Amino acid sequence: MATDFSAPAAHILAVDDHQDIREPLAAYLGKNGFRVSTAEDVAKARVVYDKGPVDLIILDLMMPGEDGLSFCRTVRAKSATPIIMVTALSEEADRVLGLELGADDYLPKPFNPRELLARIRAVLRRKQAQVPETDKQAQSARFGRWTLKIAEHELVDERGVGTELTRGEYALLLVLLRHPQAVLDRERLMELLHGDAAHAFDRSIDNQVSRLRQKVEDDPKQPALIKTVRGGGYLFTPAVTWTARAP
Numbered sequence: 001m002a003t004d005f006s007a008p009a010a011h012i013l014a015v016d017d018h019q020d021i022r023e024p025l026a027a028y029l030g031k032n033g034f035r036v037s038t039a040e041d042v043a044k045a046r047v048v049y050d051k052g053p054v055d056l057i058i059l060d061l062m063m064p065g066e067d068g069l070s071f072c073r074t075v076r077a078k079s080a081t082p083i084i085m086v087t088a089l090s091e092e093a094d095r096v097l098g099l100e101l102g103a104d105d106y107l108p109k110p111f112n113p114r115e116l117l118a119r120i121r122a123v124l125r126r127k128q129a130q131v132p133e134t135d136k137q138a139q140s141a142r143f144g145r146w147t148l149k150i151a152e153h154e155l156v157d158e159r160g161v162g163t164e165l166t167r168g169e170y171a172l173l174l175v176l177l178r179h180p181q182a183v184l185d186r187e188r189l190m191e192l193l194h195g196d197a198a199h200a201f202d203r204s205i206d207n208q209v210s211r212l213r214q215k216v217e218d219d220p221k222q223p224a225l226i227k228t229v230r231g232g233g234y235l236f237t238p239a240v241t242w243t244a245r246a247p
Contacts, residue, residue: 010124011035011053015045015068016060016086021109025058028113029120042066046074054081056120059103061087061094069098076102076167082123086111096204102167141177143238144225146216148173155215169212176226176236185233209234 012034016022019040026036037054039045041063048054057075061068068085075081085098085106095106104123107116141148145158153170155163165173175184175192184192186205193205213220227235 010055011037012056012058012120013037013039013045013048013054014058015039015042015063015071016058017041017063018060021060025113025116029117032117034120042068042071045071049075049081056082056084056124058084058086058116058120061085061098069094069101072098072101072103080167084116084119084123086116100168100204100208102171140243142241142243143177143180143236144216148177163215165215166211168208169215172208172212173216176234177240180236180238180240183229183232183235189233 010033012029014022014025014029014036015038016025017040022038022040026038029036037048039048042065045057045059049057059068059072068087072083072085075083080102083103083105085095085103086109087095087098087106088109098106104126105119107119140150146155147157148155153165155165155170155173157163171193172189175189179192189205209226210220213223213226216225217223225236225238227237229235
């Protein structure tokens with residue numbers, strides 16, 4: 001049965017310092033069945049978020065005082081709550097940074113509320129479906145000398161020594177583990193990682209891959225696990241062994 005994400009149980013936190021955007025947006029989403037809380041700055045957003053639960057955050061990047069990117073970092077350090085960035089910034093780099101910090105999608109201002117509504121529903125659907133049955137039943141995934149502990153989001157080597165992964169690095173590694181020994185081009189990787197936000201910023205994938213290589217490769221300058229395929233993208237070379245959870 002399909003889940004109705006318009007149900008009142010879906011709680012949206014809209015964070016924007018512009019009242020003329022924040023309040024009409026809250027009213028529009030409320031008419032479409034969502035429960036909406038608003039915050040005019042990051043300090044107030046933290047209060048709402050900490051009370052929880054929040055199902056999705058609509059986050060303006062540029063606000064007086066602490067900015068949206070800082071709040072994005074905070075949320076990602078605690079949870080996988082979906083985040084849709086809205087920004088009037090024209091610089092691509094800021095949106096790239098937001099996506100790399102773990103935002104799920106973005107929409108430039110001015111935006112059509114109907115498009116934002118569609119993106120909210122798409123992100124929530126994707127969030128529910130993004131963990132495949134293999135991962136739901138898996139305790140760990142082993143590749144080469146590494147083991148990724150799924151529940152703990154922890155990467156350890158054959159000696160049990162852990163290597164810290166950012167949320168973005170973990171998400172990228174999980175995508176590669178799900179598609180071993182298959183060439184994935186930048187567009188497909190962006191789609192698997194960011195869904196509807198994949199229509200730009202393909203160079204950010206190169207940066208993410210480079211950072212992940214620093215963690216998992218014996219020699220990042222001559223990668224053996226994550227190979228570059230000229231004109232094609234990336235190839236995750238090792239076989240992957242999934243270990244099931246105990247019943």
